[in-house]
Amino acid sequence: MLLIHLNTTDERPIYTQIADQVKFAIASGILTPGVLVPSVRELSKQLVVNPNTVARAYRELQSQRLLEPVRGTGLQISESAPDLCRTDRREYVRRRLRLAIEEARRSELDPQEIEQILREEWSNGNGRAE
Amino acid sequence: MLLIHLNTTDERPIYTQIADQVKFAIASGILTPGVLVPSVRELSKQLVVNPNTVARAYRELQSQRLLEPVRGTGLQISESAPDLCRTDRREYVRRRLRLAIEEARRSELDPQEIEQILREEWSNGNGRAE
Amino acid sequence: MLLIHLNTTDERPIYTQIADQVKFAIASGILTPGVLVPSVRELSKQLVVNPNTVARAYRELQSQRLLEPVRGTGLQISESAPDLCRTDRREYVRRRLRLAIEEARRSELDPQEIEQILREEWSNGNGRAE
Amino acid sequence: MLLIHLNTTDERPIYTQIADQVKFAIASGILTPGVLVPSVRELSKQLVVNPNTVARAYRELQSQRLLEPVRGTGLQISESAPDLCRTDRREYVRRRLRLAIEEARRSELDPQEIEQILREEWSNGNGRAE
């Protein structure tokens, strides 16, 4: 069962949030090759979201060869998806962290203070659920 | 002299880029209370941007009590601006880092790997001139 | 249904009149949390003003956390809006009255005479339908 | 000696503030017919204000027949000024108070609460020197 959590206050578009979480589910083995993702209508109902939004997320995933259509049945995880997602994921995480760190440096805040913040924020979340 | 650089590839709106750079200039002491910011028309000419866009940036800064109008003369840095900007900046940096870290966690990548990436990215930039 | 009336003789800008009337509507319970305000285009058509003017009014309300965007859908009254508007309204009324009274004092008119005027003007309006 | 206090945070234009205070000074007998008001240059220096601003205030006062030019000498208080100002002043004060009260009513705040605020604000200032 695929669990997706949307954050409407997040500035990122909803379709991106959906696509990213599908990718994470693939990378972590929750979704494996051959498994069908929920139908657009079903997922849109579950997430209380416009069907177009889910369709767009799936479209993105198809264009990245992570989902492939099975005629008359739905969309399934592709054979190559796990590999693609695992490397993607690492690069993605690295890139986001790098951007945040670069911006922190550009703010001309004292580097020691930045390091302090980094330490705090990293340890903050460790050990808690969600 | 206030130097503002617009990044057209940056996804953030122009007025935000302007406002943020004014804030950084205040936080780092380049702009001090009582100093007039460049006039809307002047800055818009310098940045090759519509005057309305600059005006909007300045309006945001006014609503945050960082700029105050001197009638018929222009907009000046408020007395309280430096304090506000310094704490703002810290909060801003912290928030960006926290969001990136939270997303990294959500990716279900191995925490040790995340920490490794964090270390690498942080030390990467240190020691180099930007 | 939200009814907004613009007063062209009022010296206050149109966007302020719009924003204030939305606030009053929230304070008096005509608009409740979760309700969508009329779309920018619709209200601008109804009021025969430029869409940008309505958008600006809504932007002010957003920056005061009274409206929040529902992406692709519109702007809704925030959960905290009623409380904010009710206290705001009281402060607003108080401020206007204080300013008028202060100016009356500064006029060096006999205080007894001012009090007399205050009484008259206050009782004048009571009991009549506006 | 004419004492004028400008409030730069007041939303009213400076030239209006100057003109009004001259009127109050006439109404209260500080300035009497035949007395010369300070020259534009002198008053502008004293108030740290653009000479144009003082000139405009004086222009308004002349157009209301409160000041009259004495060739080669300056502007003097007119014979009829005190009467004009005294009635003006009462009407002015009354009008400002009425407008504030009307707006308070329009806010649909509970009338009892408005009366409460009125009482508080009125008694607040009594007894203190400003």
Place this chain on the structure above:
DNA sequence: GTGGTCTAGACCACC
């Protein structure tokens, strides 16, 4: 000269 308001209209992302 300054900022503020408003109009008109284009283009974009999102749902």
Place this chain on the structure above:
DNA sequence: GTGGTCTAGACCACG
């Protein structure tokens, strides 16, 4: 359909 961004240009009040 929705709001958001940006441009272009007119007009106003203030100093």
